[in-house]
Amino acid sequence: MKNPPTQGQPHPEHPTPSPAERRRWRQYLADEQAEAATYRYLAERREGEERDILLALAEAEGRHEEHWRQLLGPDADKPMRPSLRNRMLGLLARRFGSVFVLALAQRAEGRSPYSDDPNATSAMAADEQIHEEVVRGLATRGRTRLSGNFRAAVFGANDGLVSNLALVMGIGATGVSSTFVLFSGIAGLLSGALSMGAGEYVSVRSQRELLEASKPTQVTLSAAKSLDIDANELVLVYRARGMSREAAEHRAAERMGLYTCDCDPSLSLQPETMEEAGADEHETVGTGLGAAISSFCFFASGAIIPVLPYLFGMEGLAAVVLSCTLVGIALVLTGSVVGLLSGASPLKRGLRQLAIGLGAAAVTYVLGMIFGTSVA
Template structure:
């Protein structure tokens, strides 16, 4: 065993940060929580009955989950189609002007500090390997993987499911037989804090800081809608 071999660090693994799964899950859960907390606070501030409030919350859950799912599907699919179009454009450039594209890649590496001779040599080697050349050019110029695209169906399903989970949390006290707006808002606040704390597991932030951030944002939205609901409820009585 050589000295270099002995100095190799232990293998480590990274989370999948480009697969498109964490964002729709987190966004869906947070949006579901904030949307229904704010909706329930606004309607509750207007002085409606518990039955009307639950009906409003359930309608918000269903409508929001469908909207989130469709929105994520359309967004991710459109992004994938745009990436594919740009990749096709880059493939055509590599076929038509391989030498110019190789120089462009080499110059980009030189600007980053790579020796000119080495940058040129690597770019020329890639020029003779079209598939790898395309992958590297797309990564360097657009910052995306030419072959790995997030699934729009997975993004849609995750958004739908996690929005539903988040949106049902502030309804739990009512579904359990309580008729107290503040119990619902408390349950929603606890859900926001827990969701933020769970996200910290993937981001290396402090769990309490991440949880508190989500709680404050959700509380601000609830306070705004509660105030509006109270004003409208008073003005219509």
């Protein structure tokens, strides 16, 4: 009776693999080598814990590589190019090593074929699932650092593209001269960019002020030594900040220099007090001035695109078509960038942005035609 396959061996066994299977294994081998190289490239641009994690991921891909080498035997030495996706990832990792590469690597790990391949072990399939979560965690750190000013930049660019395209289409459909459309577009660019910049500054500044108002002072450190031990008000302070009674009593005892508290010492591992919190929240929100500048510049860069055909003297239907085409390309690009950073499909996000932008322009164009006809 044949023994069942042990963990780490393919199931079912293939004593005489077909040429198609060998080719698939060679492709897996090449992709594992490329993925390990990508993680090593990313590790070169980082230090500390992130570097160690990326090198550990590369080591895990090396174990998968060895699995396919054992199955292939002598055929493992026959070179094969990695997939286009992995070649692009390696190129980007060597050149940039940014959160964009991590977001792409997250998607790549999530599309591993090992769970459906009988020649891959269950451990390898589980590894790929875990790798996706590890890379997601690393990418989240970068997304957090980008989220403040990046949010303002993306929203500014999309608002500029959509609002000014809608303005230009609506006015152009009324039948006015191309010069009037051009100056209307420039006016929309300036007014929208100034409005977006001012709005972002007020919004982010207000949010930071709210966070600052919620951040505790250091009064507990200076007042602790003079407090009545039997009526310890510090306990109320920490309970008001969301700690349990036991955790609050332990933290108050620490602040007052009393380490004979009969509560569980492990309570010191409770969520940190707000004296130590707040920095990450401010980092995520970004600065008011930075958000305003980003919003102004990106709104202007987006709003100028619908006006470009009129700047170069075009008019009529040709200007409308070119304006819509240029804006459509820009919308797909910005939507794709957001999709990459969020770990979602870049194509779906790009097409969604395109549909929203051109839909808004179509509505205003129809309204412009109606108003233009009624005026005539």
